[in-house]
Amino acid sequence: MKKQNRIVLDSPKVKDGNKLYCQFNCSGKVSKYFKEDTFYMKVNANIESVPKSILAIPALSNICPVAWLAGADIYVEEIDGEFLKALNTIKKSFQVLYPKHSFKGDIKYKRIKRNKRYGKKKSGLFFSGGVDSITAYIRKQNHKPYLLTVRGADIPLSEKEGWRKVRDNNKQFAKENGLYPLFIESNFRSFLNESNLNKDYSKNGLKGWWGGIQHGLGTVGLSAPLAFIKGMNRIYFASSPGIISVDNYLNFTPEPEGSHPSIENNLKWGVTKVTLESMDLSRLDKIGVIAKYIKKKNPNLQLRVCWESKKGSNCGKCEKCTRTMASLLSEGVNPSNHGFRMNKNLLQSMKKNKKLFTRLNENKESQWIMIQYKLRKNLPDKDSKYYNFCQWILKTNFRHKS
Structure with missing residues:
Protein backbone atom coordinates (compact mmCIF):
# COMPACT_ATOMS: atom_id res chain seq x y z
CA MET A 1 0.00 0.00 0.00
CA LYS A 120 5.62 47.46 21.28
CA LYS A 121 6.34 49.34 18.06
CA LYS A 122 9.82 47.87 17.96
CA SER A 123 11.45 46.67 14.73
CA GLY A 124 14.03 44.11 13.70
CA LEU A 125 16.46 44.09 10.77
CA PHE A 126 18.19 41.02 9.39
CA PHE A 127 21.85 41.98 9.38
CA SER A 128 24.69 40.08 7.72
CA GLY A 129 27.12 42.98 7.43
CA GLY A 130 26.81 43.01 3.64
CA VAL A 131 25.94 45.79 1.19
CA ASP A 132 22.18 45.15 1.28
CA SER A 133 21.77 44.94 5.07
CA ILE A 134 24.08 47.86 5.85
CA THR A 135 22.19 50.04 3.38
CA ALA A 136 18.92 48.95 4.98
CA TYR A 137 20.31 49.89 8.40
CA ILE A 138 21.48 53.32 7.20
CA ARG A 139 17.99 54.05 5.91
CA LYS A 140 16.27 52.73 9.06
CA GLN A 141 18.81 53.83 11.67
CA ASN A 142 16.35 56.23 13.32
CA HIS A 143 14.16 53.23 14.18
CA LYS A 144 16.97 51.72 16.29
CA PRO A 145 16.10 48.19 15.08
CA TYR A 146 17.20 44.98 16.74
CA LEU A 147 19.91 43.43 14.55
CA LEU A 148 19.14 39.81 13.62
CA THR A 149 22.09 37.69 12.46
CA VAL A 150 21.72 34.06 11.39
CA ARG A 151 24.17 31.21 11.73
CA GLY A 152 23.50 28.30 9.38
CA ALA A 153 22.80 30.24 6.17
CA ASP A 154 25.99 31.24 4.30
CA ILE A 155 28.20 30.20 7.23
CA PRO A 156 27.70 26.48 8.02
CA LEU A 157 27.03 25.40 11.60
CA SER A 158 30.34 23.54 11.51
CA GLU A 159 32.35 26.71 10.83
CA LYS A 160 33.12 27.99 14.32
CA GLU A 161 35.86 30.50 13.48
CA GLY A 162 33.87 32.12 10.68
CA TRP A 163 30.85 32.50 12.93
CA ARG A 164 32.98 33.99 15.70
CA LYS A 165 34.22 36.68 13.29
CA VAL A 166 30.72 37.55 12.09
CA ARG A 167 29.28 37.56 15.60
CA ASP A 168 32.09 39.76 16.98
CA ASN A 169 31.88 42.21 14.05
CA ASN A 170 28.11 42.53 14.37
CA LYS A 171 28.34 42.92 18.15
CA GLN A 172 30.81 45.74 17.62
CA PHE A 173 28.60 47.38 14.99
CA ALA A 174 25.63 47.17 17.36
CA LYS A 175 27.64 48.63 20.24
CA GLU A 176 28.90 51.55 18.15
CA ASN A 177 25.36 52.40 17.08
CA GLY A 178 23.52 51.83 20.37
CA LEU A 179 21.69 48.75 19.12
CA TYR A 180 20.92 45.31 20.53
CA PRO A 181 22.15 42.29 18.54
CA SER A 278 15.55 49.33 -0.26
CA MET A 279 13.82 47.84 -3.31
CA ASP A 280 14.32 51.12 -5.15
CA LEU A 281 18.14 50.98 -5.14
CA SER A 282 20.55 49.16 -7.43
CA ARG A 283 23.66 47.59 -5.89
CA LEU A 284 25.77 50.54 -7.07
CA ASP A 285 23.24 52.95 -5.56
CA LYS A 286 23.58 51.07 -2.27
CA ILE A 287 27.36 51.27 -2.35
CA GLY A 288 26.98 55.00 -2.99
CA VAL A 289 24.83 55.26 0.17
CA ILE A 290 27.46 53.29 2.11
CA ALA A 291 30.32 55.41 0.77
CA LYS A 292 28.64 58.58 2.05
CA TYR A 293 28.03 56.91 5.41
CA ILE A 294 31.72 55.91 5.60
CA LYS A 295 32.91 59.42 4.80
CA LYS A 296 30.53 61.21 7.14
CA LYS A 297 29.93 58.85 10.04
CA ASN A 298 31.80 55.55 10.14
CA PRO A 299 35.31 55.54 8.59
CA ASN A 300 36.02 52.04 9.99
CA LEU A 301 32.90 50.28 8.67
CA GLN A 302 33.56 46.65 7.70
CA LEU A 303 31.69 44.89 4.88
CA ARG A 304 31.11 41.15 4.44
CA VAL A 305 29.80 40.37 0.97
CA CYS A 306 31.38 37.05 -0.02
CA TRP A 307 29.42 33.85 -0.64
CA GLU A 308 32.54 31.91 -1.71
CA SER A 309 34.26 32.16 1.68
CA LYS A 310 32.78 30.27 4.63
CA LYS A 311 35.28 31.81 7.05
CA GLY A 312 33.27 34.91 7.94
CA SER A 313 35.40 37.19 5.75
CA ASN A 314 35.78 38.18 2.09
CA CYS A 315 37.88 35.97 -0.19
CA GLY A 316 38.89 39.06 -2.18
CA LYS A 317 39.10 37.30 -5.54
CA CYS A 318 35.62 36.11 -6.58
CA GLU A 319 33.53 38.16 -9.00
CA LYS A 320 31.31 39.56 -6.24
CA CYS A 321 34.24 40.61 -4.05
CA THR A 322 36.10 42.25 -6.92
CA ARG A 323 32.95 44.01 -8.14
CA THR A 324 32.39 45.38 -4.64
CA MET A 325 36.03 46.48 -4.36
CA ALA A 326 35.82 48.22 -7.72
CA SER A 327 32.53 49.86 -6.74
CA LEU A 328 34.06 51.27 -3.55
CA LEU A 329 37.06 52.59 -5.51
CA SER A 330 34.69 54.27 -7.97
CA GLU A 331 33.20 56.12 -4.96
CA GLY A 332 36.64 57.21 -3.76
CA VAL A 333 36.73 54.68 -0.88
CA ASN A 334 39.72 52.40 -0.19
CA PRO A 335 38.46 48.78 0.03
CA SER A 336 41.43 47.81 2.24
CA ASN A 337 39.88 49.81 5.09
CA HIS A 338 36.53 48.06 4.86
CA GLY A 339 37.01 44.29 4.89
CA PHE A 340 39.02 43.64 1.73
CA ARG A 341 42.67 43.21 0.91
CA MET A 342 44.54 43.55 -2.36
CA ASN A 343 45.99 40.09 -2.89
CA LYS A 344 49.12 40.29 -5.01
CA ASN A 345 47.81 37.43 -7.17
CA LEU A 346 44.36 38.97 -7.67
CA LEU A 347 45.01 40.56 -11.06
CA GLN A 348 46.63 37.38 -12.36
CA SER A 349 43.63 35.39 -11.15
CA MET A 350 41.19 37.79 -12.83
CA LYS A 351 43.03 37.50 -16.14
CA LYS A 352 43.23 33.72 -15.88
CA ASN A 353 39.51 33.43 -15.07
CA LYS A 354 38.36 36.19 -17.40
CA LYS A 355 35.23 34.22 -18.37
CA LEU A 356 33.90 34.66 -14.82
CA PHE A 357 34.10 38.41 -15.27
CA THR A 358 32.84 38.74 -18.83
CA ARG A 359 30.13 36.07 -19.12
CA LEU A 360 27.65 37.77 -16.83
CA ASN A 361 23.91 38.24 -16.61
CA GLU A 362 22.52 41.61 -17.68
CA ASN A 363 22.39 42.97 -14.14
CA LYS A 364 26.07 42.31 -13.35
CA GLU A 365 27.15 43.37 -16.82
CA SER A 366 25.46 46.75 -16.42
CA GLN A 367 27.09 47.17 -12.99
CA TRP A 368 30.59 46.63 -14.40
CA ILE A 369 29.94 49.06 -17.24
CA MET A 370 28.76 51.72 -14.76
CA ILE A 371 31.79 51.02 -12.56
CA GLN A 372 34.04 51.64 -15.58
CA TYR A 373 32.30 54.96 -16.21
CA LYS A 374 32.68 56.08 -12.58
CA LEU A 375 36.26 54.80 -12.23
CA ARG A 376 37.42 57.03 -15.07
CA LYS A 377 36.44 59.98 -12.87
CA ASN A 378 37.88 58.51 -9.69
CA LEU A 379 40.97 56.56 -10.77
CA PRO A 380 43.48 55.82 -7.98
CA ASP A 381 46.98 57.30 -8.24
CA LYS A 382 49.69 55.31 -10.02
CA ASP A 383 51.37 54.49 -6.73
CA SER A 384 48.16 52.90 -5.39
CA LYS A 385 48.13 49.11 -5.04
CA TYR A 386 44.76 49.25 -6.81
CA TYR A 387 46.00 51.13 -9.88
CA ASN A 388 46.71 48.08 -12.11
CA PHE A 389 43.52 46.43 -10.87
CA CYS A 390 41.52 49.44 -12.05
CA GLN A 391 43.40 49.67 -15.34
CA TRP A 392 42.47 46.05 -16.14
CA ILE A 393 38.83 46.80 -15.37
CA LEU A 394 38.84 49.87 -17.65
CA LYS A 395 40.31 47.86 -20.54
CA THR A 396 38.02 44.83 -20.21
CA ASN A 397 34.96 44.45 -22.40
CA PHE A 398 32.10 43.49 -20.09
CA ARG A 399 29.43 43.86 -22.73
CA HIS A 400 27.49 40.74 -23.63
CA LYS A 401 28.70 38.94 -26.73
CA SER A 402 25.87 37.23 -28.57
Missing part, protein backbone atom coordinates in the same frame (compact mmCIF):
# COMPACT_ATOMS: atom_id res chain seq x y z
CA LYS A 2 1.35 3.40 -0.98
CA LYS A 3 2.23 5.64 1.96
CA GLN A 4 0.37 8.94 2.29
CA ASN A 5 2.52 11.88 1.20
CA ARG A 6 2.51 14.07 4.30
CA ILE A 7 4.43 15.81 7.09
CA VAL A 8 3.18 15.72 10.67
CA LEU A 9 4.66 18.31 13.08
CA ASP A 10 4.77 17.65 16.79
CA SER A 11 4.11 20.48 19.21
CA PRO A 12 7.26 22.69 19.40
CA LYS A 13 9.30 22.50 22.60
CA VAL A 14 11.64 25.00 24.29
CA LYS A 15 14.61 23.73 26.32
CA ASP A 16 17.00 25.70 28.53
CA GLY A 17 14.91 28.81 27.86
CA ASN A 18 16.46 29.61 24.47
CA LYS A 19 16.51 26.40 22.40
CA LEU A 20 13.58 25.55 20.14
CA TYR A 21 12.94 22.04 18.82
CA CYS A 22 10.23 21.01 16.40
CA GLN A 23 10.14 17.30 15.61
CA PHE A 24 8.23 16.03 12.59
CA ASN A 25 7.44 12.82 10.81
CA CYS A 26 7.42 12.39 7.04
CA SER A 27 5.88 9.71 4.86
CA GLY A 28 5.68 9.25 1.11
CA LYS A 29 7.60 11.14 -1.57
CA VAL A 30 8.40 14.17 0.59
CA SER A 31 10.59 12.06 2.94
CA LYS A 32 13.54 12.12 0.52
CA TYR A 33 13.92 15.88 0.96
CA PHE A 34 14.91 15.80 4.65
CA LYS A 35 18.13 14.68 6.28
CA GLU A 36 16.87 15.13 9.85
CA ASP A 37 13.51 14.78 11.58
CA THR A 38 13.97 17.75 13.94
CA PHE A 39 14.09 21.46 13.18
CA TYR A 40 16.37 23.26 15.65
CA MET A 41 16.90 26.89 16.60
CA LYS A 42 18.87 28.61 19.36
CA VAL A 43 18.70 32.33 20.21
CA ASN A 44 20.30 34.69 22.73
CA ALA A 45 16.97 35.41 24.46
CA ASN A 46 14.50 33.53 26.64
CA ILE A 47 11.55 32.34 24.54
CA GLU A 48 9.78 30.09 27.08
CA SER A 49 6.71 32.35 27.19
CA VAL A 50 6.20 32.40 23.40
CA PRO A 51 2.93 30.71 22.31
CA LYS A 52 3.28 27.41 20.46
CA SER A 53 1.51 28.87 17.42
CA ILE A 54 4.37 31.39 17.11
CA LEU A 55 7.08 28.83 17.98
CA ALA A 56 5.94 26.70 15.03
CA ILE A 57 6.55 29.50 12.49
CA PRO A 58 10.33 29.01 11.98
CA ALA A 59 9.90 25.32 11.18
CA LEU A 60 6.82 25.84 9.00
CA SER A 61 8.54 28.62 7.03
CA ASN A 62 11.18 26.14 5.92
CA ILE A 63 9.08 22.99 5.64
CA CYS A 64 6.05 24.37 3.76
CA PRO A 65 7.79 25.11 0.41
CA VAL A 66 9.21 21.56 0.40
CA ALA A 67 5.74 20.14 1.03
CA TRP A 68 4.18 22.36 -1.64
CA LEU A 69 6.54 21.27 -4.39
CA ALA A 70 6.31 17.62 -3.31
CA GLY A 71 2.52 17.87 -3.11
CA ALA A 72 2.41 16.85 0.55
CA ASP A 73 -0.11 17.89 3.22
CA ILE A 74 1.21 19.36 6.49
CA TYR A 75 -0.42 18.55 9.84
CA VAL A 76 -0.02 20.88 12.85
CA GLU A 77 -1.81 21.19 16.18
CA GLU A 78 -2.15 24.97 16.15
CA ILE A 79 -1.16 27.83 13.88
CA ASP A 80 -1.22 31.62 14.04
CA GLY A 81 -4.14 32.95 12.01
CA GLU A 82 -2.24 35.74 10.26
CA PHE A 83 0.59 33.38 9.39
CA LEU A 84 -1.85 30.88 7.88
CA LYS A 85 -3.27 33.61 5.62
CA ALA A 86 0.27 34.64 4.68
CA LEU A 87 1.27 31.08 3.75
CA ASN A 88 -1.73 30.70 1.47
CA THR A 89 -0.82 33.96 -0.29
CA ILE A 90 2.88 33.09 -0.55
CA LYS A 91 2.08 29.67 -2.00
CA LYS A 92 0.20 31.44 -4.82
CA SER A 93 3.15 33.85 -5.24
CA PHE A 94 5.56 30.96 -5.77
CA GLN A 95 3.18 29.51 -8.35
CA VAL A 96 3.29 32.80 -10.26
CA LEU A 97 7.09 32.98 -10.03
CA TYR A 98 7.51 29.38 -11.17
CA PRO A 99 4.51 28.58 -13.39
CA LYS A 100 6.13 25.40 -14.77
CA HIS A 101 6.18 23.86 -11.29
CA SER A 102 3.16 22.80 -9.24
CA PHE A 103 2.71 24.04 -5.68
CA LYS A 104 0.21 21.74 -4.00
CA GLY A 105 -0.54 20.35 -0.56
CA ASP A 106 -2.58 21.88 2.26
CA ILE A 107 -2.03 22.78 5.91
CA LYS A 108 -4.24 20.72 8.22
CA TYR A 109 -4.64 22.24 11.68
CA LYS A 110 -6.59 21.59 14.86
CA ARG A 111 -6.68 25.17 16.16
CA ILE A 112 -6.14 28.70 14.84
CA LYS A 113 -4.68 31.14 17.37
CA ARG A 114 -4.80 34.95 17.39
CA ASN A 115 -1.68 36.60 18.80
CA LYS A 116 -2.42 40.30 19.18
CA ARG A 117 -1.01 41.66 22.45
CA TYR A 118 2.76 41.75 22.12
CA GLY A 119 3.54 44.64 19.76
CA LEU A 182 20.08 39.12 18.37
CA PHE A 183 21.71 35.92 17.15
CA ILE A 184 19.91 32.94 15.65
CA GLU A 185 21.56 29.56 15.18
CA SER A 186 19.57 27.02 13.18
CA ASN A 187 19.80 23.85 11.10
CA PHE A 188 17.20 25.36 8.75
CA ARG A 189 19.41 24.58 5.74
CA SER A 190 21.24 21.46 6.89
CA PHE A 191 18.08 19.61 7.99
CA LEU A 192 16.96 19.61 4.36
CA ASN A 193 18.37 17.35 1.67
CA GLU A 194 19.24 20.28 -0.56
CA SER A 195 20.98 17.97 -3.02
CA ASN A 196 17.78 16.02 -3.71
CA LEU A 197 15.73 19.21 -3.88
CA ASN A 198 18.11 20.69 -6.44
CA LYS A 199 18.24 17.46 -8.40
CA ASP A 200 14.46 17.16 -8.66
CA TYR A 201 13.42 20.82 -8.95
CA SER A 202 16.32 22.90 -10.30
CA LYS A 203 14.83 23.24 -13.76
CA ASN A 204 12.01 25.01 -15.55
CA GLY A 205 12.98 28.42 -14.16
CA LEU A 206 14.06 27.29 -10.69
CA LYS A 207 17.87 27.29 -10.54
CA GLY A 208 18.54 26.35 -6.94
CA TRP A 209 16.66 25.64 -3.72
CA TRP A 210 18.34 28.15 -1.41
CA GLY A 211 18.43 31.13 -3.75
CA GLY A 212 15.26 30.29 -5.65
CA ILE A 213 12.93 29.24 -2.82
CA GLN A 214 14.19 29.17 0.75
CA HIS A 215 16.21 32.36 1.15
CA GLY A 216 13.44 34.85 1.91
CA LEU A 217 10.60 32.95 3.60
CA GLY A 218 12.88 30.48 5.37
CA THR A 219 15.18 33.11 6.84
CA VAL A 220 12.58 35.68 7.87
CA GLY A 221 10.40 33.03 9.52
CA LEU A 222 13.21 32.39 12.01
CA SER A 223 12.54 35.76 13.64
CA ALA A 224 8.97 35.00 14.81
CA PRO A 225 9.75 33.93 18.42
CA LEU A 226 12.10 36.91 18.88
CA ALA A 227 9.55 39.29 17.37
CA PHE A 228 7.03 38.12 19.96
CA ILE A 229 9.34 38.28 22.97
CA LYS A 230 10.86 41.66 22.01
CA GLY A 231 7.63 43.27 20.82
CA MET A 232 8.57 43.78 17.17
CA ASN A 233 5.69 44.71 14.93
CA ARG A 234 7.95 45.19 11.88
CA ILE A 235 10.73 43.04 10.45
CA TYR A 236 12.95 44.48 7.73
CA PHE A 237 14.70 42.21 5.25
CA ALA A 238 17.17 43.79 2.84
CA SER A 239 16.11 43.36 -0.78
CA SER A 240 18.16 42.07 -3.66
CA PRO A 241 19.15 45.05 -5.85
CA GLY A 242 16.89 46.49 -8.50
CA ILE A 243 13.48 45.40 -7.21
CA ILE A 244 11.02 48.28 -7.52
CA SER A 245 7.78 46.34 -7.83
CA VAL A 246 6.58 42.84 -8.53
CA ASP A 247 6.10 43.60 -12.23
CA ASN A 248 9.44 45.39 -12.47
CA TYR A 249 11.23 42.48 -10.85
CA LEU A 250 9.64 39.85 -13.06
CA ASN A 251 10.63 41.84 -16.13
CA PHE A 252 14.05 42.91 -14.83
CA THR A 253 15.39 39.54 -13.71
CA PRO A 254 15.46 36.53 -16.04
CA GLU A 255 15.61 34.14 -13.08
CA PRO A 256 13.18 34.60 -10.14
CA GLU A 257 14.63 34.43 -6.64
CA GLY A 258 13.37 33.27 -3.26
CA SER A 259 13.61 36.84 -1.96
CA HIS A 260 10.86 38.75 -3.70
CA PRO A 261 8.28 41.43 -2.85
CA SER A 262 5.47 38.94 -3.39
CA ILE A 263 7.08 36.69 -0.75
CA GLU A 264 8.44 38.81 2.12
CA ASN A 265 5.97 41.66 1.80
CA ASN A 266 3.12 39.18 2.20
CA LEU A 267 4.67 37.49 5.24
CA LYS A 268 3.09 38.27 8.60
CA TRP A 269 2.08 36.74 11.93
CA GLY A 270 0.31 38.13 15.01
CA VAL A 271 0.84 41.90 14.81
CA THR A 272 4.18 41.55 12.98
CA LYS A 273 4.53 42.48 9.33
CA VAL A 274 7.55 42.12 7.06
CA THR A 275 9.00 44.69 4.67
CA LEU A 276 11.51 44.11 1.89
CA GLU A 277 13.72 47.17 2.35
